[in-house]
Amino acid sequence: MFTVNDLIDIAVRMEKNGEARYLAAKKQVKEKKLQSFLQWMADEEADHCQWFENKKHHWVPETHQTDLETMLPDVIKEMMGDKALSLDDVNFSQVGSARALLEIFVSFENDTILFYEFLQTFIQEPDVLAGLEKIVAQEKKHVAEIQKMIQALADEETR
Known part of the structure; x- marks a missing residue:
């Protein structure tokens, strides 16, 4: 049985x-600008994690928790494993360039956005919904910023 709190986890x-x-x-990249960018991304993710942990019990009252087993599409059920939307299966030592690394991160961020948009359907509290919408907007900004970095690296390669 899955509950909304399981999705928050x-x-x-x-x-x-x-x-x-x-x-x-x-730690793996040499470019200072890219290192700074990756630190910013890590800080953003830490802030989002803290927000989810702080809001966990405000999503829906425990008495309204729903058995989601029958409601979840197969793809979401697969996310319930230990590697939920994880980058664990990516062998970063095999990633050949900063550009390829950033492309992997775009995919991860896009998966995160899709999951959070799905999660929004279960939120009843307006303040929590507004907070999650803000996080989705930030995740979309991450994608846009990563894509700018990819373009900048591509421009450097063509020079």
Whole structure:
């Protein structure tokens, strides 16, 4: 049986995972600008994690928790495992360039956005919904910023 709080736990794991991966990537890249960017991304993920942890019991009253087993599409059920929207299966030592690394992060951020948009459907508290909408907007900003970095790296490669 899955509850909304189980979905929130997945969100916390996703944010912690993102933070750890951005910090690990920061250690692997040499460009100072990219290191600074990855630190910013890690800090954003840490802030999101804290928000989810602080709001966990404000999403819906425990008496209104729903058995989501029959409601969740198969793809979301697969996310319930230990590798929920995880970057754990990416072998970063095999990533050949900063550009390729950033492309992996775009995919992760987009998956996160989709999951959070799905999660919004279960929120009843207006303040919590507004907070999650803000996080979704920040995640979209992350994608836009990563794509700018990818473009900047592509421009450098063509010079």
